[in-house]
Amino acid sequence: MQKTLDQFAIGEQGIVVQVAGEGKIKRRLFDMGITPGAEILLRKRAPLGDPLEITVRSYELSLRITEAQCILMKVDNSTTASEGKE
Amino acid sequence: MKRFALAGNPNCGKTTLFNSLTGSTAHVGNWPGVTVDKRDGVYKKCAEPVAIVDLPGIYSLSPYTPEEVIARNYILDEKPDCVINIVDATNLERNLYLTTQLLEMDVPIVIALNMMDAVERQGDKIDGKELERRLGVPVVKISALKETGLQELMDKAFNESNKTRRGSTVLKDTKLGHLIGDVKIALAGQNVDNPLFHAIKLVEGDEIEVAMHKETVNMVEEFKATFNDDIFGTDFEALVADGRYKYISKYFAPVLTRKSKEKFQTTRSDKADKVLTNRWAGIPIFLVILFLIFHLTFSENFLFVSTFADWAGRPLPTLEDLGLVAEGEPINYGVRWLATIYDGAIFSPGVIVNNIWNDMLVGELFGWIGGLVEGSGMAPWAVGLINNGIIEGLGAVLSFLPPILTLFLFFSILEDSGYMARIAFILDRMFRRFGLSGRSFLPMIMGFGCSVPAMINTRTLADEKERTATVRVIPFFSCGAKLPILTAVAGAIIVQFAKGNGNADLITYAMYLLGIVVAIVSVLLMRSTTLKGETPPFIMELPAYHAPQFKNLMAHLWDKTKHFVKKAFTIILASTIVIWVLTHFAFDWTFLQDEAINDSILAGLCKLLQPLFTPLGFGSQLGAYGWVFVLAAVAGLIAKENVISTFATLGACIIAVLDVGSLGGITAEAIATDDTGISSVIAMIAATGITVPGLISFIAFNMTTIPCFAAVGTAKSELGNKKRFNWTLVFWLVASYLVGAIVYTIGSWWWTLFIWLAVIGAVTTLIVLYNKGKIKLKPLKKMSKRS
Numbered sequence: 001m002q003k004t005l006d007q008f009a010i011g012e013q014g015i016v017v018q019v020a021g022e023g024k025i026k027r028r029l030f031d032m033g034i035t036p037g038a039e040i041l042l043r044k045r046a047p048l049g050d051p052l053e054i055t056v057r058s059y060e061l062s063l064r065i066t067e068a069q070c071i072l073m074k075v076d077n078s079t080t081a082s083e084g085k086e
Numbered sequence: 087m088k089r090f091a092l093a094g095n096p097n098c099g100k101t102t103l104f105n106s107l108t109g110s111t112a113h114v115g116n117w118p119g120v121t122v123d124k125r126d127g128v129y130k131k132c133a134e135p136v137a138i139v140d141l142p143g144i145y146s147l148s149p150y151t152p153e154e155v156i157a158r159n160y161i162l163d164e165k166p167d168c169v170i171n172i173v174d175a176t177n178l179e180r181n182l183y184l185t186t187q188l189l190e191m192d193v194p195i196v197i198a199l200n201m202m203d204a205v206e207r208q209g210d211k212i213d214g215k216e217l218e219r220r221l222g223v224p225v226v227k228i229s230a231l232k233e234t235g236l237q238e239l240m241d242k243a244f245n246e247s248n249k250t251r252r253g254s255t256v257l258k259d260t261k262l263g264h265l266i267g268d269v270k271i272a273l274a275g276q277n278v279d280n281p282l283f284h285a286i287k288l289v290e291g292d293e294i295e296v297a298m299h300k301e302t303v304n305m306v307e308e309f310k311a312t313f314n315d316d317i318f319g320t321d322f323e324a325l326v327a328d329g330r331y332k333y334i335s336k337y338f339a340p341v342l343t344r345k346s347k348e349k350f351q352t353t354r355s356d357k358a359d360k361v362l363t364n365r366w367a368g369i370p371i372f373l374v375i376l377f378l379i380f381h382l383t384f385s386e387n388f389l390f391v392s393t394f395a396d397w398a399g400r401p402l403p404t405l406e407d408l409g410l411v412a413e414g415e416p417i418n419y420g421v422r423w424l425a426t427i428y429d430g431a432i433f434s435p436g437v438i439v440n441n442i443w444n445d446m447l448v449g450e451l452f453g454w455i456g457g458l459v460e461g462s463g464m465a466p467w468a469v470g471l472i473n474n475g476i477i478e479g480l481g482a483v484l485s486f487l488p489p490i491l492t493l494f495l496f497f498s499i500l501e502d503s504g505y506m507a508r509i510a511f512i513l514d515r516m517f518r519r520f521g522l523s524g525r526s527f528l529p530m531i532m533g534f535g536c537s538v539p540a541m542i543n544t545r546t547l548a549d550e551k552e553r554t555a556t557v558r559v560i561p562f563f564s565c566g567a568k569l570p571i572l573t574a575v576a577g578a579i580i581v582q583f584a585k586g587n588g589n590a591d592l593i594t595y596a597m598y599l600l601g602i603v604v605a606i607v608s609v610l611l612m613r614s615t616t617l618k619g620e621t622p623p624f625i626m627e628l629p630a631y632h633a634p635q636f637k638n639l640m641a642h643l644w645d646k647t648k649h650f651v652k653k654a655f656t657i658i659l660a661s662t663i664v665i666w667v668l669t670h671f672a673f674d675w676t677f678l679q680d681e682a683i684n685d686s687i688l689a690g691l692c693k694l695l696q697p698l699f700t701p702l703g704f705g706s707q708l709g710a711y712g713w714v715f716v717l718a719a720v721a722g723l724i725a726k727e728n729v730i731s732t733f734a735t736l737g738a739c740i741i742a743v744l745d746v747g748s749l750g751g752i753t754a755e756a757i758a759t760d761d762t763g764i765s766s767v768i769a770m771i772a773a774t775g776i777t778v779p780g781l782i783s784f785i786a787f788n789m790t791t792i793p794c795f796a797a798v799g800t801a802k803s804e805l806g807n808k809k810r811f812n813w814t815l816v817f818w819l820v821a822s823y824l825v826g827a828i829v830y831t832i833g834s835w836w837w838t839l840f841i842w843l844a845v846i847g848a849v850t851t852l853i854v855l856y857n858k859g860k861i862k863l864k865p866l867k868k869m870s871k872r873s
Contacts, residue, residue, distance in 0.1 A: 013349075013350070018317060019324070023323075024150050024623075025623050025625070026323075026324070027146075027148050027150060027323055027327070028148075028150070028623060028625050029625060030323075030324060030327035030328070031145045031146035031148060031183070031327065032145060032180065032625055032627070033179060033180045033183065033331060035324075035327055035328045035331045035332075036317055036328060037331075037332070037335070038331070039349065041349075041350045043356075044363065044365075045365070046363065046368075046511050046512055046514065046515060047363070047364070047365050047366070047368040047369050047512055048512075048513075048514075048515035048516065049515065050514070050515050051511060051514050051515070051624050053363070053511065053628060055350050057177075057179040057180050058176075058177060058179070058350075058351075059177045059180060059627065059630075060356075060359075060627070060628040060629075060630070061625065061626070061627055061628065062507075062511050062514075062624060062625075062626050062627075062628050063623075063624060063625045063626075064514070064518075064623070064624045067623060067624070067625060
């Protein structure tokens with residue numbers, strides 16, 4: 001199943017399929033390691049609901065919902081299982 | 087001397103390594119034209135001394151941020167003898183992304199694999215030898231914090247610096263490999279230095295490179311026409327970035343063997359973060375931390391010990407109660423020290439440091455110098471200039487040092503520990519409404535303490551326009567030195583106009599709120615007109631929490647101290663001398679005693695300015711002595727403390743001229759012994775007949791106008807751009823004038839509220855319409871050129 005990163009639930013994981021958006025922001029996302037194939041875990045939302053905190057390439061990154069909307073993800077179906085373990 | 091450059095991601099330990107390598111030789115400045123820190127120093131333990139330059143922390147060599155452009159231009163143009171690339175071993179993939187770009191330059195490179203201790207603590211292993219083989223450049227494992235491996239690193243770097251190295255790329259086997267190779271050959275044929283690096287940047291369509299090599303771009307464009315990728319189409323920038331990460335995942339990442347097989351591990355830092363940025367607890371925890379910082383810095387009632395004692399019915403005795411203070415003076419030297427820590431309440435550490443610095447060190451030293459000058463038999467004007475001008479001026483500025491450094495220490499701890507990034511994370515949502523990011527909150531709130539560290543702290547803001555807007559509104563967050571103006575004037579209003587019935591604190595509190603409102607309105611206005619721009623993106627690393635390092639904190643504080651003291655002894659000193667001369671000489675250059683300030687050059691100038699302040703309620707309508715308010719405001723430009731001290735000086739003069747009866751029963755003695763300044767303000771009110779709206783307008787004007795010299799100097803160096811700085815001064819003047827006028831007119835004639843509302847409504851509508859493109863302004867520049 002594919003959806004954009006902002007639609008992820010907390011604790012959900014997936015793999016980046018494609019990054020949209022315009023020049024500067026897209027380049028920034030790429031530079032920070034959000035490239036097709038990268039695995040992302042949505043860790044949390046800020047107290048006011050936005051921005052989001054994700055783990056990508058084993059470090060923590062924050063980005064806004066508007067930026068997360070540029071990232072198309074393939075949902076990792078094992079996520080729900082691993083969430084149950086915690 | 088050989089030059090080595092340190093390059094690496096932010097938070098990779100680069101600053102720690104730099105401090106360990108250079109020690110006391112470190113020097114901090116700005117890169118030319120931008121306010122990005124430039125650090126350099128000397129490493130002495132190699133075969134010969136080596137200059138070390140710390141490049142800004144960067145993630146990539148894209149053309150989009152000033153830091154990245156500085157770093158790449160430095161390596162390309164200044165050609166250091168070796169680049170030491172610091173790689174955070176706990177975050178290998180993303181750190182090596184920059185490495186793959188650095189490797190493309192024709193420069194010797196050594197990799198410093200930092201934070202190896204943290205990797206080993208987790209039970210993970212990195213095969214350094216294998217990484218070295220795959221990268222093709224030396225790799226040295228170090229811990230910048232524990233200072234291990236540094237000598238080996240520097241020896242290797244020194245060794246490499248004697249060789250020449252050709253750039254290599256991880257992209258040669260990708261679809262773009264051939265194109266890159268062809269462009270490189272073309273560029274090499276044109277004798278371009280670093281042909282590989284430039285070739286790749288050209289293929290990426292990098293705006294700086296495209297402008298530099300216009301002819302060669304055609305090669306890329308022709309290629310693009312025949313090319314299409316399934317995922318990226320012809321987005322070469324994306325293809326290149328993707329190629330790098332693919333290579334890293336495939337060839338470099340496997341040198342790391344993880345102990346745990348979990349894909350996403352939960353570290354200690356993650357657990358701490360769960361609490362600190364918790365959905366419900368995050369904001370309250372932040373508020374408590376903020377309160378603690380201000381409490382530890384400014385409170386004269388540490389941990390509310392004295393309040394608790396009062397509740398318990400056993401109030402703590404003051405020094406006077408104990409018989410240790412007689413006639414306002416401590417009875418002996420020991421008591422003077424005691425008075426820096428305790429007087430009816432325990433002082434907070436920040437206040438204690440402040441008292442020791444001001445009362446025992448600077449006060450003592452300056453008092454001693456003053457005594458020497460007094461007894462030296464110099465001309466009275468020379469004694470006055472040195473004692474009242476230079477020493478008092480320097481004292482006023484240096485007295486800021488303790489609170490500035492204390493605040494700075496706390497904020498450095500927040501920054502170093504990784505919590506600062508979380509504050510931005512928590513508050514971003516709120517600040518986006520005003521076109522700012524969460525990062526701008528801290529500098530603003532620091533403004534309540536002192537504008538100077540607050541403005542320096544805006545360096546954490548990535549976006550230039552956001553930064554300018556923040557620097558401009560910081561003075562509206564009323565600082566510690568403006569508080570005495572508020573309390574003195576508010577106190578006098580209650581005594582003089584409300585016969586003592588009323589709450590002066592309410593006025594003070596309302597003024598703080600007014601400042602915040604003015605700040606918000608200004609930011610909204612600037613972000614929709616002169617500082618228009620998209621809300622800066624918030625793609626920000628949240629570094630792992632770690633304990634702040636004492637050595638780093640001290641290095642940080644030492645930089646600030648040097649910076650501040652240097653300024654105090656140059657521009658601020660010069661300005662104080664000028665103001666002193668203007669207040670102590672008449673137009674015919676005869677020397678005036680303090681009491682004769684009425685005849686001084688500055689008083690003359692202020693009388694000229696006086697009519698300008700009529701709309702603000704403290705201009706011509708105040709008559710013969712009305713210029714004192716203007717003078718107090720002008721004196722406040724040096725230091726806001728001067729506003730009330732000017733009242734005290736002038737109050738004494740006025741009493742000498744007018745009779746006591748007309749001054750509300752205030753005597754010269756009352757003014758001299760009153761620390762709060764309330765008496766002198768009452769004298770001013772009686773002498774000028776200023777109204778309550780006029781007084782409120784006066785404090786509002788002082789709060790929002792050009793801040794003190796120290797803050798103006800800081801704004802100048804932080805804004806970096808002369809034009810931007812000049813406009814900032816204009817902005818402060820206009821803002822404070824408008825605020826004063828609005829307060830005065832509405833306070834005097836309530837119905838003017840509707841006029842102001844109409845004006846504000848009209849301006850807002852115009853701006854909204856203009857931004858929507860419904861109205862167009864005539865291009866002024868073109869018109870003036872034609873004529």
